Amino acid sequence: MEKKDKLPLITNLLYGMGDFGFSMNNSIITAFFAVFMVTVVGLQPGLVAIILFVGRSWDFVNDLLVGYISDRTRSKYGRRRPFLLFGAIPFGLSFILLWLSPNFDQTGLVIYYSLAYIIYEALATVVYMPYFALTPELTSDYDERTKLTSFRMMFNIIGSLTAYILPLLIVGNNWNLATSRSVMVMAIVAGAIAAAPIFGVFWGTKEKREYQTEELPKFWPSLRAAFKNKPFMFGALMYLATWMAIVVIESNLQFFILHIIQRQSQNLIIMVSIFVTAIFALPIWNWVSKNWNKRWAYIIGVGFWAVVMLVLIFMTPQTPFWLILVLCVMAGIGLSAGQVLPWAIIPDAIEWEEWHTGERNEGMFYSLVTLLGKIGMAVAQPLSLLVLQLTNFQSGQDVVQPPSALLGIRLVVGPIPALLLVTGILIAIFYPLGRKQHRQIVEDLDIRRAARRTEYAGKKPLPGTSELV
Numbered sequence: 001m002e003k004k005d006k007l008p009l010i011t012n013l014l015y016g017m018g019d020f021g022f023s024m025n026n027s028i029i030t031a032f033f034a035v036f037m038v039t040v041v042g043l044q045p046g047l048v049a050i051i052l053f054v055g056r057s058w059d060f061v062n063d064l065l066v067g068y069i070s071d072r073t074r075s076k077y078g079r080r081r082p083f084l085l086f087g088a089i090p091f092g093l094s095f096i097l098l099w100l101s102p103n104f105d106q107t108g109l110v111i112y113y114s115l116a117y118i119i120y121e122a123l124a125t126v127v128y129m130p131y132f133a134l135t136p137e138l139t140s141d142y143d144e145r146t147k148l149t150s151f152r153m154m155f156n157i158i159g160s161l162t163a164y165i166l167p168l169l170i171v172g173n174n175w176n177l178a179t180s181r182s183v184m185v186m187a188i189v190a191g192a193i194a195a196a197p198i199f200g201v202f203w204g205t206k207e208k209r210e211y212q213t214e215e216l217p218k219f220w221p222s223l224r225a226a227f228k229n230k231p232f233m234f235g236a237l238m239y240l241a242t243w244m245a246i247v248v249i250e251s252n253l254q255f256f257i258l259h260i261i262q263r264q265s266q267n268l269i270i271m272v273s274i275f276v277t278a279i280f281a282l283p284i285w286n287w288v289s290k291n292w293n294k295r296w297a298y299i300i301g302v303g304f305w306a307v308v309m310l311v312l313i314f315m316t317p318q319t320p321f322w323l324i325l326v327l328c329v330m331a332g333i334g335l336s337a338g339q340v341l342p343w344a345i346i347p348d349a350i351e352w353e354e355w356h357t358g359e360r361n362e363g364m365f366y367s368l369v370t371l372l373g374k375i376g377m378a379v380a381q382p383l384s385l386l387v388l389q390l391t392n393f394q395s396g397q398d399v400v401q402p403p404s405a406l407l408g409i410r411l412v413v414g415p416i417p418a419l420l421l422v423t424g425i426l427i428a429i430f431y432p433l434g435r436k437q438h439r440q441i442v443e444d445l446d447i448r449r450a451a452r453r454t455e456y457a458g459k460k461p462l463p464g465t466s467e468l469v
Contacts, residue, residue, distance in 0.1 A: 007139050007148060014204025015138065016151030018084075021194030022128045023159030024166070025095050028190055030250040030377075032167055032175070033098065034385060036183060037113065038395045039175050041101060045389045047110055049382035055117025056378035062125050067367020070130045078207030080130035080137070085202050087127040092195030094120040099187035101180040125370065127198060133366040136347035137207050141442070143290050146344040150286045153340040154279055155197075160250075161275035165268060166190055173267045175254065225353060226368050231433040232349035236369050238431070239342035241424035242302065244376040245417040246338065249309070251381045252412045255388070259401045260409055261324060262317040273325050277332025278339065285337045289344065295431045298341040298424070305334020306421040313414035338421070345431070348438050355441045358448075380420075384412040 037043045037051070066083075073079045097116040104112060135152075139145055170186040171178045226232055257267055288297040308330045315324065346369055353359065391408030394401055401409075 018201035027163030088198035164271035281336035301337020
């Protein structure tokens with residue numbers, strides 16, 4: 001019988017809520033920051049690409065440092081939770097810096113927004129990297145982790161939905177008519193909302209004390225351990241491919257709505273249909289994962305999503321709105337699989353690492369995942385903007401895009417994301433860790449930990465651990 005390390009509903013809820021603020025702010029940035037700089041501020045797409053690349057590239061080092069520091073943190077609050085307590089408010093405040101409209105020339109604007117982005121990403125990392133690293137420390141059960149991740153992704157998707165609703169309610173449906181004042185109001189409201197749930201995670205979760213008694217990990221051995229961990233590397237690359245597809249879609253979806261299907265007045269309905277469907281589809285993928293396995297659930301869900309994205313290139317202003325909504329619902333089903341399943345796979349690799357080496361390096365592992373996500377954003381979003389630049393996309397408000405720019409928008413919303421999703425599927429085919437092997441690993445580790453506790457207490461150690469085949 002498989003031993004269940006079950007979590008109470010309140011822990012699932014409070015932990016899951018923490019991802020709401022991260023998702024909302026990051027989705028607002030991904031979906032509207034480039035639109036804001038191109039339309040309201042008046043920067044060229046190529047300059048915006050530079051800002052995004054600079055801001056995210058610097059953060060590559062920051063992720064690894066925060067992960068390493070949290071692995072070595074020892075406090076009465078645990079290893080991860082102190083970062084949540086002291087980092088929530090600075091995280092919320094830093095978001096506001098991105099949406100100021102200083103009266104600088106083009107060079108000054110590039111410098112300002114690059115620095116503001118660096119500050120935001122640094123303070124966000126201080127909070128969300130330790131938050132992600134809590135997942136494997138709350139439960140070691142294969143299915144419970146999928147459930148826990150499903151709760152997190154439910155709030156993640158709600159956050160993404162809010163990221164579209166909030167700006168549309170405050171700024172308006174049409175960014176061509178947006179004002180600097182309305183954008184600033186949106187930023188203040190979003191920053192405050194994002195910080196609040198992090199305190200709920202702090203008070204609603206409890207780290208296992210046994211992990212605080214482990215030897216302090218060293219930086220380079222921890223980094224090498226991650227790269228030697230085959231399940232982790234496959235899971236991380238699946239996440240990278242999926243996340244890059246999400247980034248490209250989110251970054252250009254507003255351009256698609258404004259210029260391809262020209263449905264500005266129905267913008268909110270389109271966004272709600274995608275993300276509400278994704279929320280209701282989460283139990284489906286949780287069930288598929290539980291009754292089959294995570295790898296095949298990912299392949300089926302993401303493959304379905306790739307097909308839907310390819311169909312989008314045929315949409316025009318004359319496409320019936322009911323057909324657009326059908327495609328939005330189908331995209332939401334695929335999005336749900338792409339959101340929850342890569343994150344549900346990552347924690348299993350940590351037990352694989354502990355079984356092989358006797359060490360746990362959650363902070364380093366999750367910092368590498370978030371680092372890959374930022375590498376993906378630093379590459380995917382600027383490149384998609386460069387595609388628009390090369391296809392002669394016109395910046396500013398109330399402009400008519402040439403046919404070449406319309407083709408560029410179709411490319412960055414349809415075929416390019418589909419190609420990235422297919423890449424994730426090819427990686428998933430060779431993912432090496434299944435349900436049965438993971439269960440054996442967890443049972444084996446339970447015996448080892450019990451033996452260590454007995455030995456520490458001065459009693460006779462338990463028998464040696466079993467061998468995995």
